[in-house]
Amino acid sequence: MSKGTEKIKIGISVGDINGIGLEVIIKTFLDSQILDLCTPIVYGSSKTVGHYRKALDVHDFSFNKINTAEEANHKKANMIDCWEEDVQIEFGKSTENGGKYAFVSLEAATKDLVDGKIDALVTAPINKDNIQSESFDFSGH
Template sequence: MSEKIKIGISIGDINGIGLEVIIKSLAVPQILDYCTPIVYGHTKVASYHRKALGMNDFVFNVINEPGAANPRKVNMINCWEEDVKIELGSATETGGRYALLSLEKATDDLVNGTIDALVTAPINKHNIQSDT
């Protein structure tokens, strides 16, 4: 059997619904029969959303690059190191900045061929546009 496709998933706005949809979707074990999911974001942000959903048993396998992805787990690449203030339901510049970091890293990996496809969670375009 050939290797499962690697699906990159950018988290979208950290204050939005993206991570909720991602976590709930990837909590269905059968998804791992069809693909190897790689979420681009940060474990601390994902943990905040996971706890808000009451899904404390859901875990990510943290990796540094797509080649290290475990095909039997939901993988996560941390796209930044700093702590981020999460304001669920709020459209903020911070939410947009980290959505863009997630999208840029995932897009780079798609262009480089280390993932096979990219799914993007919702982004508020006004939050990611800068004045420069």
């Protein structure tokens, strides 16, 4: 748990990059009142978020880019880039990349949770078919 009077740090995985997760995340942070309750840290990609911002016609919002959870600004929505490559977004389609980057995001956020760098984890929706791999074998709940 965060020490002192700091707000809790909430890690957020982006889910399937072709799904609704990033849209919900961006729209949530358009209302800055959420920042009164917690310090959000999104595990994803600034480039991928840029595609969503353009598609949603959102110009008045951006994430505070950080390299580690310890650098989080408690007055902003923060983003840790988990991948640098430019990834093709195919809204609403199940693709191998959708699962691959959902796992990359989830793995980074989970590591920070286990290491005590964040206090809780919120996961955006994944596609249980395209995320399956040798590293992630989960049939659902």
